[in-house]
Amino acid sequence: MPDFERDLEDADDATIEAAVAQALLPPLLAALAADLDDMELVPDRLLPDLSVPMDPSGTGGLSDAQVREARELAAEAVRRLRSRHADAGTAGTDTGTGAAAEAGGPGGPKPVPVERLRELLAFLSGGGDVDGYLELLREELNLGEDLRTPSWSLAELAPDRPFRVAVIGAGMSGLVAAHRLRQAGLDVVVLEKNDDVGGTWYENTYPGCRVDVSNHFYSYSFAQRTDWPDYFSPQGVLLDYFRTFADDHGLREAIRFSTEVTSLVLDEATMRWELTVQGPEGTVETLDADAVVSAVGQLNRPNMPDLPGIDGFDGPWFHSARWRHDVGLKGKRVIVIGTGASAAQFIPEVAKEAGHLTVFQRTPAWFLPTPDYHDAVKPEVQWLFRNVPGYANWYRYFIFWQNVEGVRAAAIVDPDWDGGETSVSAINDGARQILTAYIHMQFADMPELLPDVVPQYPPFAKRFIRDNGAWAEALRRDDVDLVTTGIAGVTPAGVATVDGEVHEADVIIYGTGFTASDFLMPMKVVGRDGVELHERWKGDARAMLGITLPRFPNLFLLYGPNTNIVVNGSITYFSECEVHYLLGCLRELLASGARALEPTDAAHDAYNERVDAQNLQMAWGASKVNSWYKNATGRSAQNWPFSLLEYWQQTRSPDLSQYDLL
Numbered sequence: 001m002p003d004f005e006r007d008l009e010d011a012d013d014a015t016i017e018a019a020v021a022q023a024l025l026p027p028l029l030a031a032l033a034a035d036l037d038d039m040e041l042v043p044d045r046l047l048p049d050l051s052v053p054m055d056p057s058g059t060g061g062l063s064d065a066q067v068r069e070a071r072e073l074a075a076e077a078v079r080r081l082r083s084r085h086a087d088a089g090t091a092g093t094d095t096g097t098g099a100a101a102e103a104g105g106p107g108g109p110k111p112v113p114v115e116r117l118r119e120l121l122a123f124l125s126g127g128g129d130v131d132g133y134l135e136l137l138r139e140e141l142n143l144g145e146d147l148r149t150p151s152w153s154l155a156e157l158a159p160d161r162p163f164r165v166a167v168i169g170a171g172m173s174g175l176v177a178a179h180r181l182r183q184a185g186l187d188v189v190v191l192e193k194n195d196d197v198g199g200t201w202y203e204n205t206y207p208g209c210r211v212d213v214s215n216h217f218y219s220y221s222f223a224q225r226t227d228w229p230d231y232f233s234p235q236g237v238l239l240d241y242f243r244t245f246a247d248d249h250g251l252r253e254a255i256r257f258s259t260e261v262t263s264l265v266l267d268e269a270t271m272r273w274e275l276t277v278q279g280p281e282g283t284v285e286t287l288d289a290d291a292v293v294s295a296v297g298q299l300n301r302p303n304m305p306d307l308p309g310i311d312g313f314d315g316p317w318f319h320s321a322r323w324r325h326d327v328g329l330k331g332k333r334v335i336v337i338g339t340g341a342s343a344a345q346f347i348p349e350v351a352k353e354a355g356h357l358t359v360f361q362r363t364p365a366w367f368l369p370t371p372d373y374h375d376a377v378k379p380e381v382q383w384l385f386r387n388v389p390g391y392a393n394w395y396r397y398f399i400f401w402q403n404v405e406g407v408r409a410a411a412i413v414d415p416d417w418d419g420g421e422t423s424v425s426a427i428n429d430g431a432r433q434i435l436t437a438y439i440h441m442q443f444a445d446m447p448e449l450l451p452d453v454v455p456q457y458p459p460f461a462k463r464f465i466r467d468n469g470a471w472a473e474a475l476r477r478d479d480v481d482l483v484t485t486g487i488a489g490v491t492p493a494g495v496a497t498v499d500g501e502v503h504e505a506d507v508i509i510y511g512t513g514f515t516a517s518d519f520l521m522p523m524k525v526v527g528r529d530g531v532e533l534h535e536r537w538k539g540d541a542r543a544m545l546g547i548t549l550p551r552f553p554n555l556f557l558l559y560g561p562n563t564n565i566v567v568n569g570s571i572t573y574f575s576e577c578e579v580h581y582l583l584g585c586l587r588e589l590l591a592s593g594a595r596a597l598e599p600t601d602a603a604h605d606a607y608n609e610r611v612d613a614q615n616l617q618m619a620w621g622a623s624k625v626n627s628w629y630k631n632a633t634g635r636s637a638q639n640w641p642f643s644l645l646e647y648w649q650q651t652r653s654p655d656l657s658q659y660d661l662l
Helices: 013-021 026-038 063-088 112-123 131-143 171-183 237-249 341-353 379-387 391-404 426-442 448-453 470-476 533-537 571-592 600-614 642-650
Strands: 164-168 187-191 260-267 272-278 284-290 291-294 318-321 334-339 356-360 367-371 465-467 480-483 487-490 494-497 503-504 507-511 524-526 555-557 595-601 659-660
Touching: 013 026, 013 063, 026 063, 026 112, 026 391, 112 131, 112 391, 131 187, 131 391, 131 642, 164 171, 164 284, 171 187, 171 237, 171 291, 171 571, 187 284, 237 341, 272 291, 334 494, 341 356, 341 470, 341 555, 367 426, 367 503, 379 391, 426 571, 448 480, 465 470, 524 533, 555 571, 571 595, 571 642, 571 659, 595 600
Parallel strands: 164 187, 164 291, 260 524, 291 555, 318 507, 334 356, 334 507, 356 480, 367 465
Antiparallel strands: 260 272, 272 284, 487 494, 494 503, 595 659
């Protein structure tokens, strides 16, 4: 009888075979080959077939016969691991259970020689050429060595120069920035408006809140968990991950909580920034910093719709990002306005509790079939993560590789394609047909809803929503209504539509997203020559690589303009790239002895022209559908239109020909 409480040295064959039967086979074989130094575990005849992106079967596209052989090879290799442990008297091989165990810990994965690594990566890529990606993949794989640790320190470059960096925000980006800056020996203060770390995972506590990227990928490359309880973590698990990361790396001592930055003003005489902050008791003070890192994100300021009478509703009303847990919904008439990513998560939960739920939808979403979206990681898989050194890393890599380009090709506009308003290329149309078939299947017993739930715009033009059937199940309920008629305004009794009907409610919940285009709001930011950032942007934010700005020396943005991911990767990946670039800028600054640096207008403008041109060639740029991917000018100020590799290449180190040293 399998016993997944036992560690490897005490496991019987039944436990090993049961665990292997649930494994994602290609990365398991790679992990075993790396640890046992046995390339016969990854033969060409078992190359995964990646023609079906993120194949839900977990077989990597292998045939039944290949699956049987792969399982036999894997089980035999795990038994060899068990024997090795018994011979060595090793007590367990825990690769780091807990929230943020770093690679290379006791019993963890060991570094793999570059040539051997190339062979293993080529195997997991289905036999493709990975040479161009090799260094990037080494960093992401993180086998026993954190390759993104700063290679320099303040003590080496400028030992007599005090240098203080203020980081605004202690969410995912702010924490990794603070960690890397402190590794380089810099004086760091983190200013966080909330009373704890976590950013969006602290603020969003609505029912059903969870990440829509696999949490093995939505996590720092150098701080992996082997014990993720779910494939897509709920809010509380991710918040715990970031809290533990802050604790494990001593970051709390550098964080000033309940402290909000209201303005940044450059002192041109010293090239240092003066920050005005409001503390926990409302007290106002100023701080000085040599450099400022904005890690406030894009999705942190709730967007409230401009509806007539919105303040006049008699009952409680709130935005999903500021969930009122003191407001009971049981048996109440509830109205939800919005059907975006957050709303699609909490609507099924609200439907279970409310007496009646009315959902107002402006535009239907494309749903991405994800059968395991709410699933716990199986005990068998947890056992493998815990006992096979490096499996968690290779598992994460396999997900990453299938997302490194993702389905980006399906989002690129074919100028010769005539798909009307619903597709932008033959590949895009193929995706549309597959996704439409999924919706038809989900609503097979409710065909009357199909005109309202099938989008009439190209896939990738708006954010996808992961779905395991919960959306259709919610709309299937007799006590749930979907309303697509336009809203005229809010009345004391509820919501009035343009056809004159008033939909009465006891509670109104706004699932209307965030002011993603309002970067750095509501802070006032004044740079050289008295230039105010928001006046310069005029609602159309731009930055070099999304990070640096002319006239604003030593100001660095994380998750800035045009760094949002749509079809590949995760924002964690981008944040790590951005922080690497930030450290590179500071290295050049300290080595040169200059006070500050900023990009030239020419370099900044040329970069943005290229990004804008490519965004217009993507589904989200070409489509006219409403989306937070575009700002008020109609330009995509959010999205990165190129490959993940290209952003990694551009953020390896700053090109000083594109910068002025001041």
